[in-house]
Amino acid sequence: MKKNVLIIGAGGVAQVVAHKCAQHNDILGNIALASRTLEKCEAIAASVAEKGSMKVAGQICCFALDALDVEATASLIRETQSQIVINVGSAFVNMSVLSACIKTGAAYLDTAIHEDPAKICETPPWYGNYEWKRKQECENNKTTAILGIGFDPGVVNAYAALARDEYFDAIDSIDIIDINAGSHGKYFATNFDPEINFREFTGRVWSWQNRQWTQNRMFEIKRTDSLPVVGEQTSYMTGHDEIHSLSKNLDVPNIRFWMGFGEHYINVFTVLNNLGLLSEQPVKTAEGQEVVPLKVVKAVLPDPSSLAPNYTGKTCIGDLVKGQKDGKEREVFIYNVADHKEAYNEVGSQGISYTAGVPPVAAALLVAQGIWDVEKMVNVEELPPKPFLNLLNQMGLPTCIRDEAGERPLNFS
Amino acid sequence: MKKNVLIIGAGGVAQVVAHKCAQHNDILGNIALASRTLEKCEAIAASVAEKGSMKVAGQICCFALDALDVEATASLIRETQSQIVINVGSAFVNMSVLSACIKTGAAYLDTAIHEDPAKICETPPWYGNYEWKRKQECENNKTTAILGIGFDPGVVNAYAALARDEYFDAIDSIDIIDINAGSHGKYFATNFDPEINFREFTGRVWSWQNRQWTQNRMFEIKRTDSLPVVGEQTSYMTGHDEIHSLSKNLDVPNIRFWMGFGEHYINVFTVLNNLGLLSEQPVKTAEGQEVVPLKVVKAVLPDPSSLAPNYTGKTCIGDLVKGQKDGKEREVFIYNVADHKEAYNEVGSQGISYTAGVPPVAAALLVAQGIWDVEKMVNVEELPPKPFLNLLNQMGLPTCIRDEAGERPLNFS
Numbered sequence: 001m002k003k004n005v006l007i008i009g010a011g012g013v014a015q016v017v018a019h020k021c022a023q024h025n026d027i028l029g030n031i032a033l034a035s036r037t038l039e040k041c042e043a044i045a046a047s048v049a050e051k052g053s054m055k056v057a058g059q060i061c062c063f064a065l066d067a068l069d070v071e072a073t074a075s076l077i078r079e080t081q082s083q084i085v086i087n088v089g090s091a092f093v094n095m096s097v098l099s100a101c102i103k104t105g106a107a108y109l110d111t112a113i114h115e116d117p118a119k120i121c122e123t124p125p126w127y128g129n130y131e132w133k134r135k136q137e138c139e140n141n142k143t144t145a146i147l148g149i150g151f152d153p154g155v156v157n158a159y160a161a162l163a164r165d166e167y168f169d170a171i172d173s174i175d176i177i178d179i180n181a182g183s184h185g186k187y188f189a190t191n192f193d194p195e196i197n198f199r200e201f202t203g204r205v206w207s208w209q210n211r212q213w214t215q216n217r218m219f220e221i222k223r224t225d226s227l228p229v230v231g232e233q234t235s236y237m238t239g240h241d242e243i244h245s246l247s248k249n250l251d252v253p254n255i256r257f258w259m260g261f262g263e264h265y266i267n268v269f270t271v272l273n274n275l276g277l278l279s280e281q282p283v284k285t286a287e288g289q290e291v292v293p294l295k296v297v298k299a300v301l302p303d304p305s306s307l308a309p310n311y312t313g314k315t316c317i318g319d320l321v322k323g324q325k326d327g328k329e330r331e332v333f334i335y336n337v338a339d340h341k342e343a344y345n346e347v348g349s350q351g352i353s354y355t356a357g358v359p360p361v362a363a364a365l366l367v368a369q370g371i372w373d374v375e376k377m378v379n380v381e382e383l384p385p386k387p388f389l390n391l392l393n394q395m396g397l398p399t400c401i402r403d404e405a406g407e408r409p410l411n412f413s
Numbered sequence: 414m415k416k417n418v419l420i421i422g423a424g425g426v427a428q429v430v431a432h433k434c435a436q437h438n439d440i441l442g443n444i445a446l447a448s449r450t451l452e453k454c455e456a457i458a459a460s461v462a463e464k465g466s467m468k469v470a471g472q473i474c475c476f477a478l479d480a481l482d483v484e485a486t487a488s489l490i491r492e493t494q495s496q497i498v499i500n501v502g503s504a505f506v507n508m509s510v511l512s513a514c515i516k517t518g519a520a521y522l523d524t525a526i527h528e529d530p531a532k533i534c535e536t537p538p539w540y541g542n543y544e545w546k547r548k549q550e551c552e553n554n555k556t557t558a559i560l561g562i563g564f565d566p567g568v569v570n571a572y573a574a575l576a577r578d579e580y581f582d583a584i585d586s587i588d589i590i591d592i593n594a595g596s597h598g599k600y601f602a603t604n605f606d607p608e609i610n611f612r613e614f615t616g617r618v619w620s621w622q623n624r625q626w627t628q629n630r631m632f633e634i635k636r637t638d639s640l641p642v643v644g645e646q647t648s649y650m651t652g653h654d655e656i657h658s659l660s661k662n663l664d665v666p667n668i669r670f671w672m673g674f675g676e677h678y679i680n681v682f683t684v685l686n687n688l689g690l691l692s693e694q695p696v697k698t699a700e701g702q703e704v705v706p707l708k709v710v711k712a713v714l715p716d717p718s719s720l721a722p723n724y725t726g727k728t729c730i731g732d733l734v735k736g737q738k739d740g741k742e743r744e745v746f747i748y749n750v751a752d753h754k755e756a757y758n759e760v761g762s763q764g765i766s767y768t769a770g771v772p773p774v775a776a777a778l779l780v781a782q783g784i785w786d787v788e789k790m791v792n793v794e795e796l797p798p799k800p801f802l803n804l805l806n807q808m809g810l811p812t813c814i815r816d817e818a819g820e821r822p823l824n825f826s
Contacts, residue, residue, distance in 0.1 A: 187687045195699075271684040274600045276713040285708040286608075292698075296709045299696040300689040 002083035003029035009089030010040035016357025022053035034065035073100035111150030153242035157380035171323035173254035182313030245379035311340035415496035416442035422502030423453035429770025432760035435466035486513035524563030566655035570793035584736035586667035595726030658792035724753035
């Protein structure tokens with residue numbers, strides 16, 4: 001039984017995590033918020049207070065923290081007596097926060113793979129470059145580390161495990177499809193940190209096909225699907241974290257990730273990318289100033305958290321799984337539909353942040369209750385999916401399925 | 414009789430100016446090259462030597478200069494005994510270089526209007542904001558200052574004066590049309606300093622219509638013309654320097670400027686502009702660095718002078734003039750066609766730089782010979798056009814006309 005949660009990061013996802021922790025503080029205990037910018041933490045704490053999100057009377061405290069500083073992070077974990085750390089800060093701090101958790105015995109949860117700011121799209125499997133190198137250390141220290149427990153990666157990994165356990169004897173392919181059919185009303189914006197968002201698309205696209213790593217260019221391969229609620233949608237093969245663990249942990253020859261993009265997004269992205277404005281390598285201006293173009297693009301784009309109040313429409317994210325069951329071919333789509341406006345009304349964030357922020361809190365509850373407190377490093381598909389998906393059904397991210405029998409909610413209680 | 418030329422600036426236009434001065438150094442005397450970056454001057458001097466451009470044995474010397482420093486500029490004028498200064502540096506240095514000329518008695522020639530780096534698209538007439546405020550001072554000191562003596566402004570102003578003198582009793586409209594039908598083979602590039610290039614299009618578009626200043630947005634109004642050599646071309650109403658003097662000096666109710674843009678250029682421009690990346694106002698990155706987005710865009714774009722070797726195709730720039738002559742309506746198009754490859758072969762620059770760089774050298778020759786040494790500040794339409802156009806016929810920028818009698822070269826000798 002673990003309790004008291006330290007949330008690292010203070011962006012849109014952290015806002016959702018804080019609200020959801022507050023809604024379950026009878027189990028999770030005290031909440032600490034830490035980021036480089038104290039004011040951002042305080043704004044989140046104020047939002048939690050304003051919406052009355054606390055289930056029972058409890059603490060929510062804010063701290064300024066450089067999460068690249070392992071000692072400072074470990075001290076804060078000890079000072080706040082946090083036994084669970086939810087890291088939703090920049091993807092650059094994962095390894096230092098993990099180190100602090102190993103030092104202190106706190107459980108570690110994150111929602112995206114570690115990145116080196118100087119590198120784009122490293123060699124697959126990506127988890128092998130940083131996270132998995134520390135598996136033994138976690139096991140030796142009985143540190144629970146759950147990697148990539150957002151929506152994608154995260155919930156879609158649990159969908160894959162569920163498909164394997166319940167719906168198939170053998171799986172030929174898993175196509176994870178991520179569609180945001182919402183509208184933010186701006187000329188152009190990214191739904192989360194532009195620096196991380198664009199980095200997903202500027203490198204090579206890795207997919208797992210015929211049990212091999214395959215390379216493509218971004219926007220080279222697309223598909224069109226008729227999906228529940230959001231209708232006909234075009235998506236493009238994209239590199240994504242979950243392929244890099246599912247390909248190792250599941251016996252599935254084809255695992256691909258597809259992200260929906262409108263033509264306008266692709267046009268803006270293509271212009272910026274072709275001009276070199278999405279580069280993480282510094283350039284020198286005529287005046288001699290060294291500047292990273294991507295950081296300037298980030299500076300001129302709308303802050304993703306500012307999009308929430310006017311965001312309308314829905315997201316649909318799920319796993320399209322094909323294979324055999326009882327000697328017959330079958331195809332199932334396991335998915336969630338979330339609504340931007342409902343997310344904003346509940347926790348003050350848009351739907352993309354909501355789908356990423358609710359799952360780590362569900363995971364924290366399972367760690368707190370001992371169900372997922374596995375005392376080692378795991379990816380989500382290595383954990384029992386049903387208790388997790390069951391909790392999400394109650395917490396605002398219901399799971400549905402479309403198969404031979406049509407579309408319906410899935411319930412596991 | 415004036416001699417010895419100081420060229421300020423070391424970009425693509427300065428390269429053309431240096432070569433053309435060298436080709437006429439029997440009249441123009443010694444050549445001095447000055448810019449912030451000495452190496453750029455030296456590269457131009459080396460190119461002049463390599464191509465053997467000097468007509469007679471003579472000096473070409475290079476100097477590092479901050480042309481915003483009036484005293485340093487005046488000292489260099491005295492030190493080099495330059496009686497003619499051709500300012501083809503940044504548009505931000507015009508007023509300081511003019512001051513140095515007034516101090517030293519050197520003739521001043523430039524090719525673009527003065528700009529304040531912090532302002533975009535000021536109140537018309539633009540010359541009234543800076544240049545014309547110093548008319549009296551020039552007259553008092555007998556300083557010859559010829560403003561805007563590139564191609565446009567410059568040659569097109571002479572075309573307008575010629576139309577007024579030779580082809581019309583009354584003019585209803587002058588539409589200056591600038592088409593670059595060449596291809597540089599890059600994804601995207603500007604033909605001269607991107608900082609100045611984009612500034613032309615990010616503000617309001619001023620035109621002179623029905624004897625009044627009229628405002629439009631960029632890319633709001635377009636026209637399509639069938640032009641000599643380059644064929645059918647679409648151009649967009651654009652704000653431009655020459656409208657601001659022609660509207661004062663000519664009795665013409667409608668004066669407009671049209672620049673040709675392809676759809677790709679407009680798309681890239683629109684994306685960058687809508688995102689705020691063409692702003693001259695600094696933004697702050699997440700790391701706290703203050704950066705002017707436009708300077709970063711400039712840093713990632715190809716250096717305009719690097720385009721020359723692979724540039725192919727032609728430019729067509731001219732004045733479409735409508736009015737009455739001897740009681741009859743008529744329409745004439747006075748124009749030049751230049752070839753990018755020929756320009757590169759002759760002086761190592763592309764056609765846009767060539768059309769901008771040859772005219773100030775023709776003007777310098779007219780100043781040297783006393784024909785245009787007017788000892789006051791003038792715009793080009795205030796000077797006799799024929800000696801100038803005649804020189805350009807010999808120097809690589811022949812004037813043609815299309816009227817009721819068809820297309821043909823114009824000769825004034």
